[in-house]
Structure formats: C-alpha cells, structure tokens
Amino acid sequence: NIGFIAEREHNQRIDLATDTLNPTSFYYDFLKTFLEYEGNEKFSSSIGASRRWDYLPLFKNFETTTIADDLEWSGRWRQAKSAFLSWSMNYRELTVQNENLSNQKSGQTYLGRIGYNFSLWKNTLRSTTNYQIGSGQEPKVEFNYLRVNDGEGVFQWNDYNDDGIPQQNEFENAVFQDSANFVRVSILTDEFIRSNNVQFDQNIQLEPKAIWREAKGLKKFLSRFSEQSIWQIARRVRNVEGVSQWNPFELNIVDTALVALNSSLRNTLFFNRGHRKFDVQLGWNELQNRVVITTGFEARSQQEQFVQFRWNVNRAWTFKTRFRNLNQANDSQNFDNRDYEISLWEGEPSLIWQTNNSLRTIVSYKRRDAQNDLANEQLVSNEIKLEGTYNFSYKKQKYPTALRLGLTLADVDFEGLANSPAGFVLLQGLRDGRNFLWNLNLDRQLVNNMRLSINYEGRKTGASRVVHIGRVQVAAVF
Numbered sequence: 002n003i004g005f006i007a008e009r010e011h012n013q014r015i016d017l018a019t020d021t022l023n024p025t026s027f028y029y030d031f032l033k034t035f036l037e038y039e040g041n042e043k044f045s046s047s048i049g050a051s052r053r054w055d056y057l058p059l060f061k062n063f064e065t066t067t068i069a070d071d072l073e074w075s076g077r078w079r080q081a082k083s084a085f086l087s088w089s090m091n092y093r094e095l096t097v098q099n100e101n102l103s104n105q106k107s108g109q110t111y112l113g114r115i116g117y118n119f120s121l122w123k124n125t126l127r128s129t130t131n132y133q134i135g136s137g138q139e140p141k142v143e144f145n146y147l148r149v150n151d152g153e154g155v156f157q158w159n160d161y162n163d164d165g166i167p168q169q170n171e172f173e174n175a176v177f178q179d180s181a182n183f184v185r186v187s188i189l190t191d192e193f194i195r196s197n198n199v200q201f202d203q204n205i206q207l208e209p210k211a212i213w214r215e216a217k218g219l220k221k222f223l224s225r226f227s228e229q230s231i232w233q234i235a236r237r238v239r240n241v242e243g244v245s246q247w248n249p250f251e252l253n254i255v256d257t258a259l260v261a262l263n264s265s266l267r268n269t270l271f272f273n274r275g276h277r278k279f280d281v282q283l284g285w286n287e288l289q290n291r292v293v294i295t296t297g298f299e300a301r302s303q304q305e306q307f308v309q310f311r312w313n314v315n316r317a318w319t320f321k322t323r324f325r326n327l328n329q330a331n332d333s334q335n336f337d338n339r340d341y342e343i344s345l346w347e348g349e350p351s352l353i354w355q356t357n358n359s360l361r362t363i364v365s366y367k368r369r370d371a372q373n374d375l376a377n378e379q380l381v382s383n384e385i386k387l388e389g390t391y392n393f394s395y396k397k398q399k400y401p402t403a404l405r406l407g408l409t410l411a412d413v414d415f416e417g418l419a420n421s422p423a424g425f426v427l428l429q430g431l432r433d434g435r436n437f438l439w440n441l442n443l444d445r446q447l448v449n450n451m452r453l454s455i456n457y458e459g460r461k462t463g464a465s466r467v468v469h470i471g472r473v474q475v476a477a478v479f
Contacts, residue, residue, distance in 0.1 A: 002037040006051075022058030030054045046076030057102045065098045067105060084119035108195075110136045125211040128204070134247055135198040143188040146172050152470075156183040161338060161420055170336035173422065176430030177460070179470045196237045196260045201249035203232040227271045235263045252289065256298050256334075264289040282309040299339070300332040322350040329426070341423035345371035363388040371427050378417025380427045385410045400446035411436040413463075432463025450478045 008031040014023035035049030051071045056063040075089035090113040097107045112135045120127045146156060146167060157175040158167050175181035206229050213224035234249040241258035245251050252264060266287045273280040284307045291300040307325035314320060325347050333339040351365030369382040386409045393402040415433040418424050443455040456472040 002039075004035050004037070006033040006035075007031070021060050022063070024058060026058045026063070028056050028063065043079045044077070046074070048072075048074045057099075059099075059102065064102060066103045067098060068096045070094045070096075080119075083121070083124075084117075086115070086117050088115040089113065106138065108138075112136075123211045125208055127206045127208075129202070130204075131200075131202040132249070133198075133200040136196070136246075137198075138195045144169065145186050145188055146183045147186055149182055149184055151182045152179050152472075154181040154183045156185060157181060158183055159420065159422075159425060161422070163420075170333070170339055170422075173425050177458075179458070179468065180430075194239060194260055196239060197246040198237045199234075199247055199249045200236070201232070201234045203230070205230045225273050225276075227274050229267075229269050229271075231265070231267045233263075233265045235261075237261045256293060259291060259293055259298070261293065262289065262291040277313060279310070279312040281311075283307075284309075298334045300330075302330045304328045317354060317356050319353040319355070320350070321353065322348070324348045331422070339422045340375060341426065342374045343371055343423065343426060344374065345369065359392050361390045373417065373423045373427065376417060376421075376423060378423060378427065379415070380417075381414045382431070383412045400448070402443070402445040405440075405442040405444075407438075407440045409436075409438040411438070430462070432465055434463040435461075436463060437461040447475075452476045 009028065011028040012026055013028070014026045015021070016023050031051065031053045033049055033051035035047060037045075037047040039045045049072075051073075053069045053071075054065060055067045055069075057066045058064075071091060071093045073089070073091045075087075077085065077087045079085040090111075092109070092111045094109050095105065095107055097103050097105055114131065114133045116129070116131045118129050146158070146169075155175065156172045157180040159171050159173060160167075161171050162168075172183060172185070206227075208227045209220075210224040210227065213220045216224060234252075236249055236252075236254075237260035238244050238246065238254060238258050239260060240246070241255075244254060244258045252262065254262070264287075266285075268285045270283040271280065272282075274282075284305070286303070286305040286307075288303040289301070291298060305325055305327045307323060309323045310321065312320045325345075327343075327345040327347070329341075329343045329345070331339055331341050347367065347369045349365060349367040351363055353361070353363050355361045363386075365386045365388075367382070367384040367386070369380065369384070372379045387407070389406045391404045393404075411431055412435055413428065413431050413433055415424075415428060417427070419428060419433065438458075438460045440456070440458045442457075443453075445453045447453050452475070454472075454474045454476070456470075456474075458470045459468065461467045
C-alpha cells in the first residue's frame with residue numbers, strides 16, 4: 002500500500018478591540034507519505050516520511066514558528082509460531098523559525114523500540130525482551146513538600162536538627178498512616194537538560210513441569226523446580242564524551258553525565274511452587290537508584306537474599322518461615338546526615354491455624370539484627386505478633402461481615418541516634434524499649450452496592466504517649 006496524507010487545522014480568533022489575532026489562535030499544515038507491506042502473517046512493515054509546519058499569531062498575521070521533519074519505520078516478524086520480533090523507529094529534526102514565538106530549541110531527536118518474545122518446549126521456557134532508546138530535553142526538577150491533612154499524605158517530617166523548620170533532607174516515607182501528612186510536589190525549573198534515554202527489560206520464566214508433569218525418576222524431581230528472573234534498567238544521561246548513549250548495562254557513570262538511573266534485578270527459585278503440602282522459595286534481589294536534582298545527586302542501593310518455606314501440616318495447621326539478609330545504602334551529595342550503610346538479618350517463623358472458612362489465626366515471631374556501619378549504630382528487635390480474622394457465616398447474615406484483630410509486642414534494643422535518617426530506617430517507626438501496636442477492623446456489606454469499613458489503630462512506642470486513630474468509610478458503587 003502506498004499512501005499520502007494532507008491535513009490542516011486552522012484556528013483564527015480576532016480581538017475586535019485591537020484588530021489583531023488573539024494569542025490563542027494557531028494553525029498547522031501536515032503532509033505525510035508512507036509505504037506499507039503486509040505480505041503474510043509472518044512479516045509486515047511500514048515506512049513513512051512527514052513534515053509539519055506550525056504557525057502562531059504575530060499582530061495581524063500568522064508567522065511560521067517551527068518545521069518538523071519525521072522519518073519512521075515499524076514492523077513485525079514472526080520467526081516461528083511462538084517467537085516474534087517487533088520494532089518501531091522514529092527520527093525527528095526540528096527547526097525553529099522564530100525564537101520569539103517558541104521556547105523550543107532546534108535539534109534532532111530519536112525514539113525507538115525493539116522487542117523479542119519466544120517460548121520453547123511447550124512454554125517450559127518463556128522469554129520477553131524489550132529495548133527502548135530516546136532522546137530529548139527535560140527541565141531540571143526541584144522537590145517541594147506540602148502539608149496535607151493527617152493520613153492523606155505519603156511522607157512525614159522529622160526535625161533532625163531541632164530548628165523547627167522543614168528542610169529537604171528531613172522528610173521520610175511515613176511508617177504509620179496517621180503520620181503521613183506531607184506530599185512531594187515536583188517543580189519544573191526553566192533550566193533544561195538534553196538527555197539520551199535507554200531502557201532494557203528482560204523477563205525469563207522456566208517451568209520444567211510443562212513437559213515433565215507425567216515423568217518419573219530424576220525428571221519428576223526436576224519438574225518440581227521453577228525459576229523467574231526479571232531485569233529492568235532505565236537510564237538517562239547527558240551528551241558527554243566517553244559515555245555510551247545506547248548501552249543500558251553501563252551503570253558506573255560520572256555525576257556530570259548522569260540524569261537518572263534505576264536498575265532492578267529479581268531472581269526467585271521455586272521448589273513445589275503452589276503445592277498443596279509444602280513449597281520453598283530462594284531469592285536474590287538487587288536494586289539501584291541514582292538521581293541528580295538541583296540539590297545534587299542522591300543514590301540508593303539494596304541487595305537482598307532470602308529463603309521462604311511453607312508447610313501445610315494438616316488441614317488446620319500451616320507453618321511458614323522466612324529468613325533474609327539485607328544490605329541497604331544511601332549516599333547524598335550535599336546532605337551528609339543522609340549517608341548510611343545498613344546490614345540486616347531477619348528471621349520470621351509463623352504458625353497459622355484455620356479450622357474452617359470463618360476463623361483464621363496467625364501467631365508469628367520476628368527477630369531483627371541490624372547495624373549502620375558508617376556510624377556504629379546497632380539494633381536488636383524481638384517481635385511477637387497475633388492476628389485473627391473472623392468471617393461471619395453467610396447463612397446467618399444476609400450480607401458478609403469480616404472482623405480482623407491484630408496485636409504486636411516489640412522489644413527493641415537500639416544504640417545510636419534515633420533522630421536521624423539512619424535511625425529512622427533502622428527503627429521503622431518504633432522506639433527503644435517496649436513497643437505495643439494493636440488494630441481492629443470491621444468490614445460489612447450493607448447492601449448490594451454499599452460497604453462499611455470501621456478501623457481502629459493504637460500504639461505505644463517506647464516512652465512516647467499512646468496514639469489512637471479511628472477511621473470510618475462508606476463506599477458505594479453505582
């Protein structure tokens with residue numbers, strides 16, 4: 002198929018008092034030609050070229066502000082029944098004709114994506130790969146924190162220097178909902194950064210059970226294993242010599258070239274996944290985040306290894322346990338008090354008792370040992386938690402009702418500066434000494450389209466006063 006497109010949109014408004022064009026007036030012309038090929042189900046492709054003229058008012062006449070030339074190419078190739086490749090590429094050259102009417106800058110930009118998906122051996126091995134590139138310019142960002150009603154925000158303010166003035170380095174993600182009384186607002190500055198963006202996503206799943214479900218011996222044993230790996234990288238860099246624009250695996254980038262970096266790698270090995278009797282999980286996760294804002298760069302990293310085990314002893318009793326080792330670091334260029342390197346070991350066995358569909362009880366114990374290597378701060382925490390859920394019988398009540406109760410006793414031994422970013426991360430909202438937390442929730446279906454929720458929470462952390470929080474919510478669906 003060969004095609005041609007011509008388009009015009011003309012919006013003209015005249016200010017009668019001055020006999021000039023109103024500033025809201027504009028129009029554009031657009032021309033495009035393209036070639037498409039759809040020969041069969043295995044292969045299809047299209048290529049096109051276009052030009053767009055944009056005009057804005059200047060006194061009584063329209064003036065050309067920008068001219069944009071675009072080239073684009075997209076397609077799809079099915080290599081096999083369960084494997085296909087898709088892609089799209091776009092290149093644009095923008096020319097500013099009148100800098101007084103446009104705040105854009107002349108330049109070239111590109112945007113591209115390529116993806117490859119395949120599966121082998123009856124979906125035993127499945128893979129999804131996506132790679133994207135792009136370029137452009139973006140404004141530098143400043144963050145500001147605004148006060149909102151208690152419980153309606155995301156962040157809480159900790160006055161680390163006791164001066165009574167909120168500062169950028171004194172806000173943390175709130176642990177308790179009633180302490181979340183600030184939101185973060187991004188403020189765009191008038192300083193722009195030209196950046197090159199690259200993103201890589203890889204997802205691999207291995208399920209030997211798909212082909213060895215009925216096998217015996219060693220194959221039967223190996224079919225109980227499965228694995229999933231997810232790797233994601235998103236990177237934005239400036240045009241700096243020596244830094245690759247399109248290589249997503251180049252992560253050690255100098256601060257003068259970096260705009261933002263997010264990388265995550267998650268690997269989980271399963272044994273007897275979803276089995277009714279028992280299953281085991283082994284995992285390794287690695288996260289890395291680095292961003293440059295007006296106050297300098299801030300980098301976060303996290304490495305986690307964990308093992309998780311579930312055993313259904315019988316129909317009423319289930320035993321679960323989870324152990325993990327975590328290393329967490331933060332590095333701030335201009336706020337040294339936000340620097341820390343925390344290593345943590347945590348174990349949490351739990352016992353679940355469920356006699357029927359109405360009653361479910363969980364008793365768990367958690368042990369945490371953590372330390373901040375930069376400041377010689379240490380924490381040892383022992384926590385006992387009781388949770389209960391009771392669903393009232395459907396036969397006795399027309400509409401379902403659920404009652405949930407939670408009680409937590411945490412004994413914390415902390416050595417260090419509690420009123421600091423590292424202390425906040427270590428304590429997770431608790432205090433040195435005895436900590437008590439409790440909650441009671443009631444959910445009831447009033448009518449077919451209306452639901453009532455009543456929530457009560459309380460806590461007594463260390464020597465702090467007792468805090469009570471109550472919420473009532475009615476939700477209706479029309």
